[in-house]
Amino acid sequence: MTNRALRIGLVGYGFMGRAHSNAYKRVNDFFDLQYRPVLKAVCGRNRDNLEQFGAQWGYESIEADWTALVRRPDIDVIDIASPNHTHAEIASAAASAGKIVLCEKPLARDLTDAARMVEAVEYARVPNMVWYNYRRVPAVTLAKQLIDEGRLGRIFHYRTKFLQDWTMSRDLPQGGQALWRLDAEAAGSGVTGDLLAHCIDTAIWLNGPVHQVTATTETFIKERRHQKSGQVEPVRIDDASAFLARFDNGCLGTFEATRFARGHKALYTFEVNGESGSLAWDLHDLHRLQFFDHRDESKLRGWRSIHVTDGDHPYMSHWWVPGLQIGYEHTFIHQMADFLQSIASGTPITPSFRDALATEKVTSAVLKSARSGKWEVCN
Numbered sequence: 060m061t062n063r064a065l066r067i068g069l070v071g072y073g074f075m076g077r078a079h080s081n082a083y084k085r086v087n088d089f090f091d092l093q094y095r096p097v098l099k100a101v102c103g104r105n106r107d108n109l110e111q112f113g114a115q116w117g118y119e120s121i122e123a124d125w126t127a128l129v130r131r132p133d134i135d136v137i138d139i140a141s142p143n144h145t146h147a148e149i150a151s152a153a154a155s156a157g158k159i160v161l162c163e164k165p166l167a168r169d170l171t172d173a174a175r176m177v178e179a180v181e182y183a184r185v186p187n188m189v190w191y192n193y194r195r196v197p198a199v200t201l202a203k204q205l206i207d208e209g210r211l212g213r214i215f216h217y218r219t220k221f222l223q224d225w226t227m228s229r230d231l232p233q234g235g236q237a238l239w240r241l242d243a244e245a246a247g248s249g250v251t252g253d254l255l256a257h258c259i260d261t262a263i264w265l266n267g268p269v270h271q272v273t274a275t276t277e278t279f280i281k282e283r284r285h286q287k288s289g290q291v292e293p294v295r296i297d298d299a300s301a302f303l304a305r306f307d308n309g310c311l312g313t314f315e316a317t318r319f320a321r322g323h324k325a326l327y328t329f330e331v332n333g334e335s336g337s338l339a340w341d342l343h344d345l346h347r348l349q350f351f352d353h354r355d356e357s358k359l360r361g362w363r364s365i366h367v368t369d370g371d372h373p374y375m376s377h378w379w380v381p382g383l384q385i386g387y388e389h390t391f392i393h394q395m396a397d398f399l400q401s402i403a404s405g406t407p408i409t410p411s412f413r414d415a416l417a418t419e420k421v422t423s424a425v426l427k428s429a430r431s432g433k434w435e436v437c438n
């Protein structure tokens with residue numbers, strides 16, 4: 060198939076800059092698509108790092124100022140893979156310049172900025188997407204199909220957690236390169252916006268809107284040296300966050316995230332319990348979906364562990380032979396394939412900025428509830 064070029068301008072060359080670049084480079088090798096991403100420019104603040112990243116990943120040029128990138132007529136897509144506090148300004152300027160805007164999660168540092176970003180892309184009528192990539196894990200997409208087919212029946216419980224342990228040392232500073240996640244100025248919040256945002260996006264996608272939450276958060280290490288000032292400063296992000304939720308469909312939810320669960324690096328799990336069945340998924344075993352079907356013959360009833368690697372499983376016909384697994388990086392390739400298909404067909408892609416705003420409303424209500432000690436409505 061001959062492909063039309065879609066010229067990419069990437070902002071940020073860290074963890075996500077690499078994940079997105081990999082997706083741009085591989086997507087047309089595995090999916091037949093009308094569009095082909097062209098790595099036109101990568102943008103950041105340090106020219107030496109940019110030169111090195113650009114050469115390694117095959118970008119045609121570099122930009123040390125995102126405002127210059129957004130002004131370039133040879134760029135179709137601005138892809139924001141920089142820290143949370145940069146999202147709103149870059150996305151709004153990109154939309155005003157008529158660019159397609161892709162943005163990493165969480166959509167913004169706070170709800171006000173997130174709403175501003177939705178307004179900007181909708182006013183400019185530009186295609187937009189947020190990289191909530193876990194939706195494109197084949198086993199998670201299969202979970203969505205099973206729920207939509209009604210196999211779980213009425214859903215009563217949604218239980219999810221995202222556990223890490225990398226910030227437990229009190230010697231870890233806050234702010235600056237790599238540690239911006241500990242600095243409220245850059246991140247907005249701690250695990251609520253960083254980890255729970257993933258759990259919430261998946262939950263809303265699988266189980267519908269969240270109506271109300273009651274939450275508690277904790278900052279275990281109250282002061283850390285700030286990399287910018289060199290001074291010990293109060294820590295204003297949450298190290299741990301837990302909340303109860305009521306979904307519009309009457310389901311109860313429990314959500315937990317922490318960076319203080321010793322021994323856990325990225326334990327993202329969810330379980331859904333319905334009248335006719337249940338399902339469960341675990342990021343550490345991401346190619347498996349656990350499914351219990353109460354309608355099975357009673358003597359054979361039990362949890363099945365579905366190895367989501369067959370040709371009729373979501374996305375898997377594009378990869379290897381049945382039984383062989385794929386991994387984390389493929390979720391970004393799937394999202395890019397879906398995005399390029401949506402551009403070709405003119406249909407909206409999900410999650411859009413507006414979809415991601417629903418998650419921002421929940422994280423905002425979680426933080427509000429943790430302060431007020433009351434149930435808060437997500438609006």
Ligand SMILES: NC(=O)c1ccc[n+]([C@@H]2O[C@H](COP(=O)([O-])OP(=O)(O)OC[C@H]3O[C@@H](n4cnc5c(N)ncnc54)[C@H](O)[C@@H]3O)[C@@H](O)[C@H]2O)c1
Pocket residue numbers: 070071072073074075076102103104125140141142143145163164165190191192236237238253
């Ligand atoms: N979808 C996911 O699973 C996932 C995973 C990790 C991070 N994220 C999100 O991706 C974003 C980036 O996170 P990361 O882990 O890649 O961070 P990172 O620290 O690894 O990289 C951030 C990059 O942004 C650049 N940058 C910082 N300020 C900038 C500015 N003003 N202008 C231009 N570039 C700037 C840095 O130089 C660096 O290259 C965050 O919003 C984060 O929440 C999403």
